[in-house]
Amino acid sequence: MSDLHADPSRRLFLGWAAGTAAAVSLGAVLPRAARAADLPHLNPADPAAQALGYVENTAQVSQARYPGHKSTQNCSNCSFFQEVAGSAWGPCQLFPGKSVAAQGWCSAYAPKAA
Numbered sequence: 001m002s003d004l005h006a007d008p009s010r011r012l013f014l015g016w017a018a019g020t021a022a023a024v025s026l027g028a029v030l031p032r033a034a035r036a037a038d039l040p041h042l043n044p045a046d047p048a049a050q051a052l053g054y055v056e057n058t059a060q061v062s063q064a065r066y067p068g069h070k071s072t073q074n075c076s077n078c079s080f081f082q083e084v085a086g087s088a089w090g091p092c093q094l095f096p097g098k099s100v101a102a103q104g105w106c107s108a109y110a111p112k113a114a
């Protein structure tokens with residue numbers, strides 16, 4: 001008859017399993033904002049970003065190219081922006097898996113409902 005506590009490989013496996021379960025549980029309860037903050041920043045040179053004229057600062061928008069742009073428009077007040085409190089970056093529904101600059105802008109800008 002084997003003794004569970006005497007077998008080092010079983011103890012090692014049980015320790016690994018408990019650590020893995022704890023890590024998975026922690027990932028499930030981390031605030032959405034914490035995970036969103038880890039998203040890579042959208043590169044303005046990315047073809048999808050370029051197609052919509054994305055810039056990291058709304059002051060960089062070409063008025064000649066986008067005459068309807070207003071300096072008060074930016075990602076932080078766009079309806080597609082998923083705000084992360086206290087962060088200068090956040091997810092955008094149009095660029096899944098990336099975060100955009102709160103002060104950024106693109107031609108898909110749509111103001112948040114008042």
Ligand code: SF4
Pocket residue numbers: 054074075076078079080081092093094100104105106107108109110
């Ligand atoms: S859709 Fe809105 S939040 Fe997304 S990049 Fe364009 S302006 Fe920013």
